[in-house]
Amino acid sequence: MDLRDGPEEAAFRATLRTWLEANVPSGLRGFRGWTGPALALGRDWSKRLAQAGYAGLTWPKEYGGAGRPWRYQALYLEELARAEAPQHLGVIGLGMAGPTIIAHGRADQKTRYLAKILSAEDIWCQGFSEPGSGSDLASVRTRLDLVGDRFVVNGQKVWSSYAHVADRCILLGRSTTASEKHEGLTYLIVDMKSPGVEVRPLRQITGEAEFNEIFFTDVAVPKENLLGEVGGGWRVAMTTLSHERGTFGFALAGALDVAVRKLVALARERAGTDALVRDRVAREWIDLQALRYTNYRALARLERTGVPGPEGSVAKLRWSEANQRLTKLAIEIIGQEAQVAEGDGAPAYWRYQQLRSRGNTIEAGTSEILRNIIAERVLGLPRSR
Amino acid sequence: MDFSFSPEQDQLRAQARSFLEKRYPLGRLAEIATSEDGWDRASWPELARLGWTGASIPEAQGGAGLSFVEEAIVFEELGRALYSGPYFSTVALALPALGCAPDLLAKVASGAFTATLASGPAVQARGAGDRWRLRGETDLVADAGSVDAFVVQACGPDGIGLYLAERHNARPHVNVLDTVDATRRLGRVTFEDDDARLLAAPPAAAKIIAGTRRRALTALALEAVGVASQALAIGVEHAKSREQFGRPIGAYQAVSHKLADTYVETELARSLAYWAAWCIAEDDGQAELAASAAKTYAAEGAVAACERAIQVHGGMGFTWDHPLHRYYKRALWIESFDRSGAAHRADIAQVLLGG
Numbered sequence: 001m002d003l004r005d006g007p008e009e010a011a012f013r014a015t016l017r018t019w020l021e022a023n024v025p026s027g028l029r030g031f032r033g034w035t036g037p038a039l040a041l042g043r044d045w046s047k048r049l050a051q052a053g054y055a056g057l058t059w060p061k062e063y064g065g066a067g068r069p070w071r072y073q074a075l076y077l078e079e080l081a082r083a084e085a086p087q088h089l090g091v092i093g094l095g096m097a098g099p100t101i102i103a104h105g106r107a108d109q110k111t112r113y114l115a116k117i118l119s120a121e122d123i124w125c126q127g128f129s130e131p132g133s134g135s136d137l138a139s140v141r142t143r144l145d146l147v148g149d150r151f152v153v154n155g156q157k158v159w160s161s162y163a164h165v166a167d168r169c170i171l172l173g174r175s176t177t178a179s180e181k182h183e184g185l186t187y188l189i190v191d192m193k194s195p196g197v198e199v200r201p202l203r204q205i206t207g208e209a210e211f212n213e214i215f216f217t218d219v220a221v222p223k224e225n226l227l228g229e230v231g232g233g234w235r236v237a238m239t240t241l242s243h244e245r246g247t248f249g250f251a252l253a254g255a256l257d258v259a260v261r262k263l264v265a266l267a268r269e270r271a272g273t274d275a276l277v278r279d280r281v282a283r284e285w286i287d288l289q290a291l292r293y294t295n296y297r298a299l300a301r302l303e304r305t306g307v308p309g310p311e312g313s314v315a316k317l318r319w320s321e322a323n324q325r326l327t328k329l330a331i332e333i334i335g336q337e338a339q340v341a342e343g344d345g346a347p348a349y350w351r352y353q354q355l356r357s358r359g360n361t362i363e364a365g366t367s368e369i370l371r372n373i374i375a376e377r378v379l380g381l382p383r384s385r
Numbered sequence: 386m387d388f389s390f391s392p393e394q395d396q397l398r399a400q401a402r403s404f405l406e407k408r409y410p411l412g413r414l415a416e417i418a419t420s421e422d423g424w425d426r427a428s429w430p431e432l433a434r435l436g437w438t439g440a441s442i443p444e445a446q447g448g449a450g451l452s453f454v455e456e457a458i459v460f461e462e463l464g465r466a467l468y469s470g471p472y473f474s475t476v477a478l479a480l481p482a483l484g485c486a487p488d489l490l491a492k493v494a495s496g497a498f499t500a501t502l503a504s505g506p507a508v509q510a511r512g513a514g515d516r517w518r519l520r521g522e523t524d525l526v527a528d529a530g531s532v533d534a535f536v537v538q539a540c541g542p543d544g545i546g547l548y549l550a551e552r553h554n555a556r557p558h559v560n561v562l563d564t565v566d567a568t569r570r571l572g573r574v575t576f577e578d579d580d581a582r583l584l585a586a587p588p589a590a591a592k593i594i595a596g597t598r599r600r601a602l603t604a605l606a607l608e609a610v611g612v613a614s615q616a617l618a619i620g621v622e623h624a625k626s627r628e629q630f631g632r633p634i635g636a637y638q639a640v641s642h643k644l645a646d647t648y649v650e651t652e653l654a655r656s657l658a659y660w661a662a663w664c665i666a667e668d669d670g671q672a673e674l675a676a677s678a679a680k681t682y683a684a685e686g687a688v689a690a691c692e693r694a695i696q697v698h699g700g701m702g703f704t705w706d707h708p709l710h711r712y713y714k715r716a717l718w719i720e721s722f723d724r725s726g727a728a729h730r731a732d733i734a735q736v737l738l739g740g
Contacts, residue, residue, distance in 0.1 A: 001454055002387050003663055009386055071386055146415055266735050272740045275731070282730035286657070288676045293388065293656035302387035314649050368638070374648055375641035379621050382636040
């Protein structure tokens with residue numbers, strides 16, 4: 001047990017810190033989401049990250065990655081958060097589509113897709129959830145009909161981040177109506193420029209649009225875009241979702257670290273002597289440390305076993321609830337001024353963060369589903385359905 | 386960066402768990418708690434033989450020369466088993482002061498000596514040749530009735546010092562109080578010109594006292610994690626086997642989500658407690674903050690874990706015969722130690738916000 005950086009880790013961290021100071025574009029400093037002017041800078045920023053060797057840190061070298069142990073991805077996420085700099089725009093490609101292709105793809109698919117994920121030439125989005133299939137993913141109804149040498153795709157996907165800028169989509173649909181659940185599922189790679197693909201941004205509670213609906217109308221997808229087997233899509237989808245949890249906790253703790261620092265500054269400025277506020281700020285600080293050190297434990301386990309443990313669900317669950325509490329405390333401290341939407345000072349920042357946080361307990365696995373996962377898979381309680 | 390235990394440390398944990406599960410199954414808790422001593426005296430030489438009492442004592446004094454991280458593992462496992470002997474008192478509360486006297490360390494390592502900390506504002510120490518005399522009363526002394534000696538925080542000629550008063554011939558006078566947690570009884574210790582030996586004079590004593598507090602808070606955080614883990618395990622077992630409306634009650638989310646919350650909070654508390662333990666072992670600059678954070682979070686988490694487990698058990702969880710209340714009472718004991726969670730958070734806020 002040693003919580004200090006080793007020499008190599010310290011060197012990596014120092015180099016990255018210096019690099020970030022010199023390279024984060026001014027328009028992306030204090031980043032709070034891929035909206036508005038930030039989005040225009042996203043691809044160029046991501047290319048710069050890739051050129052400096054910070055894309056695909058944990059990907060095997062044979063696929064263009066850095067082949068580094070997981071801890072470097074953790075350090076990278078910590079430093080990015082510290083600099084309040086955004087991640088690579090292609091997080092779905094880097095964290096989900098890429099690892100899924102590495103695990104299930106053919107050699108020609110690896111050649112075709114992986115390098116462009118790293119370089120940010122191709123941005124990916126995820127087509128899993130549907131209006132009728134949220135938590136119950138295996139019930140998706142988007143049809144993938146095999147006609148000759150192509151699939152014909154018809155259906156609707158929803159809550160798809162990055163779809164409005166994406167070049168490709170990992171799509172889960174149903175290739176046979178004979179089977180209702182997992183067995184009929186098939187996993188495809190879809191070119192977002194194909195005729196019949198329509199993306200409609202969804203305006204969120206914050207007023208901004210970070211995610212989308214995707215409509216597929218008779219979209220022709222070559223059979224070679226199949227990932228895994230026809231009818232074997234569930235297994236492939238599970239690979240995608242398990243990668244969503246890898247070092248995800250570090251990104252979350254990093255974001256929370258920034259939020260706690262800003263909360264501390266806000267409380268110092270506006271509520272320094274209020275005992276109740278002080279107590280709540282201390283609670284949030286303690287929760288942040290708990291999350292941070294839980295991530296380190298998870299990392300040690302991931303490096304030892306290669307498989308993310310249940311800590312990923314723990315981190316997501318607690319981060320989302322902490323972020324909701326914390327942002328609400330901030331707007332309470334600010335008072336009615338936080339109800340004014342204009343301006344770009346602290347009130348506007350916290351107003352946005354507080355409203356945005358309501359999505360945290362819903363996106364990437366609702367808190368209810370995460371509690372089910374913990375109850376059933378970790379504690380071994382009987383299935384609730 | 387490596388936040389994991391070594392294979393040797395994992396082995397220590399496995400050994401501790403297996404020894405304690407065999408020796409102190411849930412069914413024995415009531416018998417021990419209601420016994421006159423409140424603990425199984427025969428266990429102490431065995432703890433010493435297993436190397437637990439001397440884990441962090443230098444090899445020259447018969448210890449294992451390890452660190453607080455190894456002691457941390459033992460604290461967590463003892464909490465899980467609700468061990469009732471004076472390990473916390475001896476190893477967390479007394480050991481830092483006993484470190485001033487190598488002969489005493491050797492006795493602790495060999496299992497021949499137990500002690501606790503007695504602190505009260507009113508104990509006076511005055512010199513008597515090369516020995517000292519103590520006068521005054523200390524209250525709420527952990528394991529007062531079980532130990533061989535008291536490390537006493539007393540006011541000497543130059544300020545607060547640390548003294549050792551050994552028990553013999555019924556002196557000093559000890560009154561064991563009827564304590565909610567019968568497995569860790571509190572007592573009142575009265576000194577009436579009782580003989581003592583100086584362990585640390587000021588200002589060295591102040592440093593030892595501050596270090597002792599950090600150790601004690603962290604040890605209790607670890608115990609609390611053990612308590613919460615056991616309460617969770619008992620709750621989960623019941624939720625799997627108890628059937629109502631034709632299904633195990635654990636299939637209902639109103640029940641399973643409570644237990645999931647206990648799991649989450651216990652894992653977070655465990656992370657804080659291990660962090661604090663590492664800080665203590667390494668004398669890290671964040672040790673004080675980490676100990677405060679870990680103790681308040683883990684203690685409140687253990688109380689909540691027990692309360693949820695009791696609720697999941699329904700009426701059975703509310704009975705004297707069920708072992709859960711004994712875990713609950715230990716959790717409450719831990720929560721009450723030192724100061725409230727709010728007071729600890731006020732300290733943390735002071736560091737964060739100043740003012």
